[in-house]
Amino acid sequence: MKNLALPLSLGALIAVGTAAPAAAQTFEGPYVGAQAGWSQNRLGSVETDLGTATIDDSRDAATAGIFFGYNLQPTAKVVLSAEGAVNFGFDDDLSRAQKDASAAINPEYGFDLGVRAGYLVTDKTLVYARGGYENIRTRVQILDLEGPRSGKDNLDGWSVGGGIERAVTDHISARVEYRYSDLGSGGTKWDRHQVLAGVAWNF
Template identity: 75%
Template sequence: MKPYFLPLSLGFASLCAIATPASAQTFEGPYVGAQAGWSQNKLGTVETDGGAAQIDDSRDAATAGVFFGYNIQPANRIVLSAEGAVNFGFDDGVSRSQKDAMGRINPEYGFDLGVRAGYLVTDNTLVYARGGYENIRASVRLRNIEGAYGDKDNFDGWSVGGGVERAVTDRISARVEYRYSDLGGSGTKFERHQALFGIAYHF
């Protein structure tokens, strides 16, 4: 995690240091942004359309994507958000080879839909928790004594996390976020940890 997260943290700190005064109004209305960071896929037994893959391994990789959402402030210093995102992984496939079997799961892209609940500790600093639905599209390759299989498959589940977002100007904010996702179920173990740095433009 450290090779990816340390530069992100330093970048966030630098933006905060040069931030100009911004209003709490930054956190009202629609916004779009881009994010990048560290991602770890941790897989056990994975049930696919072609059968079970016994992976029992994890992989660290880089990830990047775009997000969009809408903020409202129903009460003083309280911010609620609905948010969606599309993310892509880079060299994040996880595989395991044995004498008579091989399994590889290679996440290609994913999307998530969620909500955030936050508190403005200052007029330009939001601390928040988040949760929602997540879906991953992956390439699957299997080989066993019965033959070989290759196709695409979907893995979905839920995610939770939290972060800090700071308004750099009235229109631009920067944030650092941690997220945990459980994409398993029905005999599948597929977990994901992410540390993300994002920049958003508020309309």
């Protein structure tokens, strides 16, 4: 038994030594994933290429998309990330009809580019803040004294938020995130709140 004790002890130490770095590697390198959740768009007067669309309303809807990025660990506990995503809204169009005018906006899909800064509270749990640029592709319909008009427009904005990401395996992680986006510029009023759940494959 004594002859087996040393090899078994060495084997256990090697197993522990190789398993610990593997968990840390989950948050280092490239990753891709999918996300879905809740989105609320709150619109006031939106300046578009077709004119001013006055909505003054909000709507809750579902959203889903894909994301991709790269994690870097400058220290053992700090994780920095660059990330991009494409998101689609479902049944999230807003409209308003008045006596002599009407307007409708449908935010069909959007792109975002951002950065994350996080801290590993455990080897497998990352708490992070994020911020970045957003671009929303919308379909616009306006009816006023100039007559009916319809078309598409791009609206730019920024977002901030934060979340928690947990390593499920060496390659799979799951996260929950909140975002606030301001898509207003040039007199446009468009705020958006989102709660997103996502799953990522870490290479």
